[in-house]
Amino acid sequence: MSKGLLIVLSGPSGVGKGTVCNALRGKMDNLVYSVSATTRNPRVGEEDGVNYFFKSRDQFTDMIEHDQLLEYAEYVGNYYGTPRDFVEQTLLSGKDIILEIEVQGALKVKEKFPEGIFIFLLPPSLDELEGRIRGRGTESQATIEHRLSVAVDEIGLMEHYDYAVVNDQIDQACKRIESIVIAEHCKVRSSGI
Numbered sequence: 001m002s003k004g005l006l007i008v009l010s011g012p013s014g015v016g017k018g019t020v021c022n023a024l025r026g027k028m029d030n031l032v033y034s035v036s037a038t039t040r041n042p043r044v045g046e047e048d049g050v051n052y053f054f055k056s057r058d059q060f061t062d063m064i065e066h067d068q069l070l071e072y073a074e075y076v077g078n079y080y081g082t083p084r085d086f087v088e089q090t091l092l093s094g095k096d097i098i099l100e101i102e103v104q105g106a107l108k109v110k111e112k113f114p115e116g117i118f119i120f121l122l123p124p125s126l127d128e129l130e131g132r133i134r135g136r137g138t139e140s141q142a143t144i145e146h147r148l149s150v151a152v153d154e155i156g157l158m159e160h161y162d163y164a165v166v167n168d169q170i171d172q173a174c175k176r177i178e179s180i181v182i183a184e185h186c187k188v189r190s191s192g193i
């Protein structure tokens, strides 16, 4: 059995990464979502083990020390990291896995998995991005400002990605990502069939 594909999806806060990943879950049978660990507080409606594994700083540090994270990064005052074992086991089982992570973590994953597929999700405009993050209503005013300032730097790192997908409409963005994954499965690779 061939290994699954490792797919990284990044993009600024509020662009629609979570929404697109949720929509993809219903469409792509072979795609598994990597649940990250984080020290940020849960938002209303978020569940431990579903959206994130919510950890204290000490618990997170413990995961780092025990080499349980494939990568981790600090983003706007909190730590976020990808549990390593789940990613490795999923790939070995032949399923594809999608990591919804920010740019610093994505660059670390690229060092370890250069064969990964790196997709950057873009907003139709910065005004639309601001409208979406404010409209979601989950962040304080100060956090929104901080996330928007980071967004500009994040977009500046897009050149390290293989694909850029504009999330104008959710179903269109999903179609583009599905098409990328289908094409990547058809790619001739040196390891053979």
Ligand SMILES: Nc1nc2c(ncn2[C@@H]2O[C@H](COP(=O)(O)OP(=O)(O)O)[C@@H](O)[C@H]2O)c(=O)[nH]1
Residues within 6 Å of the ligand: 010, 011, 012, 013, 014, 017, 018, 036, 037, 040, 071, 072, 073, 075, 080, 081, 082, 083, 100, 101, 102, 103, 104, 105, 106
């Ligand atoms: N490096 C890294 N970033 C992550 C991980 N999990 C989530 N993130 C990113 O951390 C950022 C903040 O996530 P969150 O607080 O849920 O806000 P969001 O931007 O609305 O998704 C987003 O860019 C996420 O993609 C992870 O395991 N590692």
Ligand SMILES: Nc1ncnc2c1ncn2[C@@H]1O[C@H](COP(=O)(O)OP(=O)(O)O)[C@@H](O)[C@H]1O
Residues within 6 Å of the ligand: 011, 012, 013, 014, 015, 016, 017, 018, 019, 020, 132, 133, 135, 136, 167, 168, 169, 170
């Ligand atoms: N294509 C889209 N058009 C309009 N609104 C969208 C679109 N995609 C997502 N949204 C909305 O934008 C907000 C942020 O989406 P979310 O998935 O939480 O972003 P992220 O995970 O990237 O921070 C949510 O309120 C969501 O419903």
